[in-house]
Amino acid sequence: MKTLLDCHKACKVRIVKLNTEGDLKQRLISFGIMKEAEVEVLEHAPAKSTIEVKVGKMRIALRGEEAKLIEVEKI
Amino acid sequence: MSTVDAKACPIIANHIKVALVGQPNVGKSMLINSVSNAHLHVGNFSGVTVDKTEVLFDYKEYHFTVVDLPGTYAFTDYTIEERVTHEYLCAEDYDIIINVVDSTNLEKNLQLTSELLTMSKKVVIALNMSDEAEKEGIQIDAEYMAELIGVPCVKVSAVTKEGIEELIEAVILKYETPKNKPKLVFSESVEEEIAQIVWYLEKHKFSSTNSYRNVAINLLKGNKKTYAKLHDEPIWVELQPILIEASKHIELHHDSDDIKESFAEEYAAFNRGITAEVLKQKKIEEKKTLTEKIDSILIHPIFGIPIFLFFMWSLFQLTFKIGNIPMDYIDMFFTWFGNTVGATIANEDIRSLIVDGVIAGVGAVVLFVPNIIILFIGIALLEGTGYMSRVAFLLDGFFHKFGLHGQSFIPLVTGFGCSIPAYMSARILKNDRDRLLTLFIISFMSCGARLPVYVLFTGAFFASNMAGNILFAIYVSGALLGLLAAKVLKLTAFRGKDEPFVMEMPKYRLPTFKLIWHTVLTKTMMYLKKAGTFIAGASMLIWFLSNYPHNLELKKSYETKIEKAQGVAAKAALEHQLSEAQLEQSYLGTIGKFSEPLFAPLGFDWKMSVALQAGLAAKEVVVSTLGVLYALGNDVDQDSNSLVVAISKNISFPSAVAFIVVIMIYLPCFAASIVFTREAGHIKYFFYLFAFTSIVAYVMAFIAYNVTLLLA
Numbered sequence: 001m002k003t004l005l006d007c008h009k010a011c012k013v014r015i016v017k018l019n020t021e022g023d024l025k026q027r028l029i030s031f032g033i034m035k036e037a038e039v040e041v042l043e044h045a046p047a048k049s050t051i052e053v054k055v056g057k058m059r060i061a062l063r064g065e066e067a068k069l070i071e072v073e074k075i
Numbered sequence: 076m077s078t079v080d081a082k083a084c085p086i087i088a089n090h091i092k093v094a095l096v097g098q099p100n101v102g103k104s105m106l107i108n109s110v111s112n113a114h115l116h117v118g119n120f121s122g123v124t125v126d127k128t129e130v131l132f133d134y135k136e137y138h139f140t141v142v143d144l145p146g147t148y149a150f151t152d153y154t155i156e157e158r159v160t161h162e163y164l165c166a167e168d169y170d171i172i173i174n175v176v177d178s179t180n181l182e183k184n185l186q187l188t189s190e191l192l193t194m195s196k197k198v199v200i201a202l203n204m205s206d207e208a209e210k211e212g213i214q215i216d217a218e219y220m221a222e223l224i225g226v227p228c229v230k231v232s233a234v235t236k237e238g239i240e241e242l243i244e245a246v247i248l249k250y251e252t253p254k255n256k257p258k259l260v261f262s263e264s265v266e267e268e269i270a271q272i273v274w275y276l277e278k279h280k281f282s283s284t285n286s287y288r289n290v291a292i293n294l295l296k297g298n299k300k301t302y303a304k305l306h307d308e309p310i311w312v313e314l315q316p317i318l319i320e321a322s323k324h325i326e327l328h329h330d331s332d333d334i335k336e337s338f339a340e341e342y343a344a345f346n347r348g349i350t351a352e353v354l355k356q357k358k359i360e361e362k363k364t365l366t367e368k369i370d371s372i373l374i375h376p377i378f379g380i381p382i383f384l385f386f387m388w389s390l391f392q393l394t395f396k397i398g399n400i401p402m403d404y405i406d407m408f409f410t411w412f413g414n415t416v417g418a419t420i421a422n423e424d425i426r427s428l429i430v431d432g433v434i435a436g437v438g439a440v441v442l443f444v445p446n447i448i449i450l451f452i453g454i455a456l457l458e459g460t461g462y463m464s465r466v467a468f469l470l471d472g473f474f475h476k477f478g479l480h481g482q483s484f485i486p487l488v489t490g491f492g493c494s495i496p497a498y499m500s501a502r503i504l505k506n507d508r509d510r511l512l513t514l515f516i517i518s519f520m521s522c523g524a525r526l527p528v529y530v531l532f533t534g535a536f537f538a539s540n541m542a543g544n545i546l547f548a549i550y551v552s553g554a555l556l557g558l559l560a561a562k563v564l565k566l567t568a569f570r571g572k573d574e575p576f577v578m579e580m581p582k583y584r585l586p587t588f589k590l591i592w593h594t595v596l597t598k599t600m601m602y603l604k605k606a607g608t609f610i611a612g613a614s615m616l617i618w619f620l621s622n623y624p625h626n627l628e629l630k631k632s633y634e635t636k637i638e639k640a641q642g643v644a645a646k647a648a649l650e651h652q653l654s655e656a657q658l659e660q661s662y663l664g665t666i667g668k669f670s671e672p673l674f675a676p677l678g679f680d681w682k683m684s685v686a687l688q689a690g691l692a693a694k695e696v697v698v699s700t701l702g703v704l705y706a707l708g709n710d711v712d713q714d715s716n717s718l719v720v721a722i723s724k725n726i727s728f729p730s731a732v733a734f735i736v737v738i739m740i741y742l743p744c745f746a747a748s749i750v751f752t753r754e755a756g757h758i759k760y761f762f763y764l765f766a767f768t769s770i771v772a773y774v775m776a777f778i779a780y781n782v783t784l785l786l787a
Contacts, residue, residue: 018336023153024575029339030148031577032183035331036340042367046376049472050481052580057180059366061468063475063576 002074004067005048007041013072014038020069028070031060038075090138091250094164097175098187099146100461100581102203104128105233106175107143108589110243134243142169149339150190155502164194165300171197171250173242178208178215178230179582181354185346188224192259195286198226199245205230206237212357220353225258234587261341264328268295268321275317279310294318295325296338366582373462379469390453391547398446405445409438428618436614436699437607447523448599450492455594457488459586464578471576477558478565480504481576483513487557490520491550494747496598497522498754506574512564514755518743518768519557521550524694528738531698532731535723553739560771568763609746613692617700620663629656677737677776678730678784687737693744728787733780740772 007013015037018025028034032055043052048064097103107113113132128143144163145156152158164172174191176184181202191198202208202215217228227245231238260266272291276283283290293301295318305311322334329337363371373379413434420426457463463485471481482504490497497517504510521529526546533545633653640646658664666688667681674684682705690697698718705721726734742748742765752761 021333024577025333026151026335027153027575027577029336030151030153030186031579032186032343033577034336034339034343037343043370043374044376045374045379045469045472047472049475050468050576052370052374052468056183058183059370059580061464061471061481061576061578061580063471063481066575066577 002072004039004041004053004062004070004072005051005064007072009041009044012038012040012075014075015070016073017071018069019071020066024066024069028066032056032058033060033070039072089136090140091171091246092169093139093141093246094167094169094172095141095143095175096160096164096172096187096191097146097203098148098177098184099579101146101175101177101184102233103143103146103175105587105590106201106203106231106239107141108587108593109233109236109239110141135247137247139243139246141173147187149186164191164196171199171246173199173201173246175201175203178202178205179211179213181213181215182346182350185349186342189259189342189345192224192226193289193292195254195289197249197254199242199249200224200226200228201238201242202228202230203233206232206235214355214357216353216355220349223258223349223352225255259345262328262344265295265325265338265341268324272314272317272321275310275314281308281310295321295334297334364582369583370465370580374465374469379465383466383469386457388547390450391550392543393453394446394449396543398449401445402442405442406438409434409441413438424622427622428615432615432618433611436617436696437611441603442527444599444603446526447492448595450523451595451598452591454489454492455591456586458485459584459590459594461581461583463488464580467578468580474558475573475576477562478512478569478573479516479558479561480506480509480513480574482578483509486513486517487520487554490517490522492523493598493601494518494520494522494743495601495750498747498750501754504574506572508569508571509574511755511760512561512569514751514760515564515764515767516557516561517751518747518764519553519560519740521553521739522694522743522747524744525738527698528690528694529735531701531719531722532735535719535726536728536731549735549739556740556771556775560767564767609693609744613689613696613745614699616692617663617689617696620666621658621661621700623662624660626657626660629653629660676780677733677773678727678780679734680725680730683726683730683734687734687741690738691742691745693746694738697738729780729783732783733776736776736779737772740775741768 002013004013004015015033015035017035018028018033020028033039033053037055040054041051042054042059045051050061050063051067052059052061053067054060095103095107107128107130110130110132113130116129116131130139130141130143132139132141142163144160147157147160150161150164152161172191174188176188188198188200200220202217205215208215215230217230221228227249229238229242229245231242261269269288269291272294273287276287276290281287281290285293290301290305294305294314305314325337326332326334329340331337331340373382375382413430416434417426417430420429457466466488467481467484470484474481474483483501486497486501486504489500494517497520498514501510501513501517504513529546529549530542533542533549537545630653633649633656637646637649637653640649659668663685664681667685670684670688671679671681674687679687682701686697686700689700701722702718705718705725722731748761748764751764752758755761755764
């Protein structure tokens with residue numbers, strides 16, 4: 001199983017599943033991070049503590065721990 | 076609230092009340108600012124401390140009231156702001172919704188639009204930033220879009236003010252025409268389930284202000300309020316199994332076990348469809364956008380943080396260097412003003428109260444307006460350009476180690492300006508524990524009001540070319556201490572799950588002058604209001620405590636001595652002795668003497684102890700109190716050389732270091748304490764904060780005093 005955290009910089013993936021519930025899931029969805037959405041990894045902060053991704057035209061910052069909950073596949 | 080609105084717009088017949096909604100960073104505030112002849116009302120949403128901006132204006136024979144609702148990505152209740160918007164849209168009374176949409180990011184923005192369309196309300200869509208979209212080669216067919224989704228769509232630009240009039244016209248037209256059915260259609264499987272629930276509601280003639288379709292969608296989406304309403308109805312018994320069945324079907328269809336996720340997918344599909352129909356992008360450029368280019372430098376894994384630190388350092392240098400220029404003039408003005416007013420008052424006691432108490436006290440506060448304005452401009456620029464979220468991105472890893480959230484950075488930095496807006500901006504943290512933790516350490520970020528004390532002491536003990544660096548060091552060590560305190564609190568009082576970190580990194584924008592001016596003005600006014608109320612009051616109290624009780628015998632004995640004395644210098648020396656002796660036997664002196672043993676381990680004399688206690692009211696009072704206590708009269712500021720000299724003569728270097736440490740850590744001021752209590756939600760937190768900061772301040776000052784004593 002590959003997660004968003006495993007992705008390298010500039011890699012493009014499609015989201016398969018969000019392995020989370022409740023508030024965080026709603027939060028992700030409201031940012032457009034949902035099943036079938038295509039995501040590009042833009043930047044990693046030092047030690048991958050936070051990552052910046054692009055969904056559609058929006059840039060979103062995520063914590064590494066949260067990126068780990070997002071299951072992805074290569075396009 | 077409705078009574079207030081009625082007063083503002085007495086003619087109800089032609090009164091249109093508009094709810095302005097949009098996702099964050101779509102230029103909503105700018106759009107509302109670009110309406111000409113508009114009056115801005117800033118207040119609070121009832122019950123919560125979220126800013127509510129209302130704009131009133133007249134157009135033709137209509138009176139408009141536009142309520143600017145906080146930005147929200149979708150109908151979620153994640154933050155207080157989102158909750159306010161959601162509740163307002165569902166429960167409040169308004170005529171029409173203007174949905175502001177960022178034309179350069181249509182599909183994402185339609186997420187909120189499509190949810191608005193499912194409510195049975197009149198909606199007009201403002202396609203904002205249309206000029207920017209055109210530059211990016213994006214073409215939106217507004218007429219076709221209006222036809223597809225069944226609501227008017229108007230291209231506008233808040234920057235060039237294009238289309239504003241057309242938008243108002245469209246609102247009026249929509250207001251005057253009856254509601255039409257929205258054209259938002261879900262997938263077949265969902266529509267089937269909706270139809271079934273609608274059919275059931277129709278059969279039982281269920282009474283509702285909303286359309287049956289709307290009720291059905293709300294039920295399927297699991298809207299708590301709709302559930303609560305239907306739960307007490309007799310039809311619930313039969314409706315419930317139908318709903319369970321319907322949810323199962325939809326979930327099955329979407330291969331998901333979460334109905335909300337399924338609906339989000341439904342909306343996303345609709346938005347994709349609309350965007351594909353109405354939007355044409357000339358050429359898909361793979362070239363990096365400007366924002367991406369800037370980001371590749373500013374959030375660079377290695378250079379990002381040094382660049383940020385450089386920006387902050389420059390901001391403090393500017394605050395110190397430029398802010399000091401107008402200070403002399405302000406000081407001169409207040410001296411002149413005090414003398415002029417004093418000349419008109421015959422009674423000596425009242426004159427002293429007004430001139431030495433009120434005018435001098437308030438003057439000491441106004442003195443820092445230039446510094447504070449520069450700091451606020453800096454912070455407004457950080458926020459307005461979008462750099463603030465980059466900093467949160469860069470620092471989250473670091474902050475997280477101390478149990479804080481990347482977004483805690485925003486209230487913490489604001490804390491360098493003034494603790495009051497800082498406490499208020501902590502609302503962006505949703506998790507209560509994270510917010511409380513941030514609130515507790517905001518006071519470690521030295522606010523602008525502590526600057527005068529620092530300036531006074533650095534001036535007394537360091538060369539002037541070192542002052543800026545020492546000042547920076549004081550601020551940095553305060554911040555580091557705050558982080559350590561956060562870690563300790565996180566491991567003890569605030570243990571628990573962390574708040575997730577998911578935030579938008581908006582496009583870089585140059586904020587308009589008007590917007591910066593507006594924020595800086597409101598914040599500065601807030602500071603000045605504090606000067607006029609709390610600080611004037613505290614100055615009067617300190618004046619009273621330091622002047623009473625009068626000891627006439629003491630005065631007489633000195634007066635005879637002064638008469639006998641030879642030469643001006645000797646007379647002046649005796650006068651100083653008199654005022655010092657008078658102070659010592661005043662109420663303030665008694666308090667200081669009483670608390671002296673408590674502060675003795677820190678190397679403070681009774682004068683410093685009094686100044687610190689007076690500083691609980693406001694930090695600005697510390698300097699004026701020191702001035703009074705070192706027998707120089709009340710009208711002193713940190714620039715008066717005489718006070719600097721008096722301080723360097725009377726206070727030892729280790730005591731001064733300990734004094735700065737206490738100032739750095741203990742409670743900011745009375746007004747901030749009130750705001751803190753309100754934001755934290757309970758008075759008990761204030762007592763925790765008071766105990767926490769006092770103990771830390773005492774312990775740290777004790778260590779600082781003894782270490783400096785050893786080194787010196």
